[in-house]
Amino acid sequence: MGIHAALKHRTSYKYERRIELGPQIIRLRPAPHTRTKILSYSLRVEPEQHFLNWQQDPFGNWLARLIFPEKSDHFEILVDVVADLEAVNPFDFFLEGDAEHAPFTYDEQTLKELAPYLELIPGGAKLDALVQELSAELQRPQDYRTVDFLVDANRAVQERVQYAIRMEPGVQTPEQTLDLAVGSCRDSAWLLIAALR
Numbered sequence: 001m002g003i004h005a006a007l008k009h010r011t012s013y014k015y016e017r018r019i020e021l022g023p024q025i026i027r028l029r030p031a032p033h034t035r036t037k038i039l040s041y042s043l044r045v046e047p048e049q050h051f052l053n054w055q056q057d058p059f060g061n062w063l064a065r066l067i068f069p070e071k072s073d074h075f076e077i078l079v080d081v082v083a084d085l086e087a088v089n090p091f092d093f094f095l096e097g098d099a100e101h102a103p104f105t106y107d108e109q110t111l112k113e114l115a116p117y118l119e120l121i122p123g124g125a126k127l128d129a130l131v132q133e134l135s136a137e138l139q140r141p142q143d144y145r146t147v148d149f150l151v152d153a154n155r156a157v158q159e160r161v162q163y164a165i166r167m168e169p170g171v172q173t174p175e176q177t178l179d180l181a182v183g184s185c186r187d188s189a190w191l192l193i194a195a196l197r
Contacts, residue, residue: 002086004039009079018071021047028079029062037084046076095146102149103138121194124175130156130195157192 009028026045030038043064045052051067098104106114123131134153138144161177166184174194177183183191 002084005083005085007079007081007083009077009081011077013075015073015075018073020071021068021075024066024068024075026064026066026077027061028077029064030081030083031059031061033060035088037086039082039084040080041082042078042080044078046074046078047072091147099146102144102146104146118197120197121174121190123194124178126178127174127191127194130160130178130191134195153192153196157188157195161188161191163188 172187174191177187
């Protein structure tokens with residue numbers, strides 16, 4: 001049993017007069033395919049008189065689509081989640097035989113399916129230098145395991161970027177993260193994605 005973490009989210013708007021609320025889409029529910037076990041989830045929306053339909057996007061993420069039939073002077077979203085945070089072995093996966101050693105190539109069908117995830121992110125001199133360093137790593141002898149390459153790529157980012165809690169919304173560009181040499185986990189993750197692409 002892991003640690004139970006209770007998360008509470010509130011978004012609240014007040015208007016100076018009653019207005020029409022257009023259709024709203026709320027993306028504040030954990031994905032059904034997450035490793036983290038969700039013990040409880042609740043969504044409360046004001047005004048109470050609304051129509052709610054749950055949908056899933058093409059990636060399996062939950063979307064709450066709301067329609068409000070009457071005007072309102074407020075709009076509020078309250079989400080409560082209790083998650084069971086257990087330690088997870090990050091190496092609890094397997095690779096196809098033809099992907100066990102880096103570099104490898106995808107077959108044509110897989111390449112089509114992965115196309116959106118392989119789009120290059122605009123970079124700069126520092127991102128280009130990181131990519132060159134990682135590319136040089138791939139020139140190792142044929143026994144260079146893909147998992148070892150991924151560990152080395154993570155280490156390269158960790159050595160360049162000091163972790164910081166960032167309360168500002170959004171994600172820094174990979175070049176900003178490298179320039180500042182500081183970033184939150186989302187900044188380092190985006191940097192790693194850009195480098196691996």
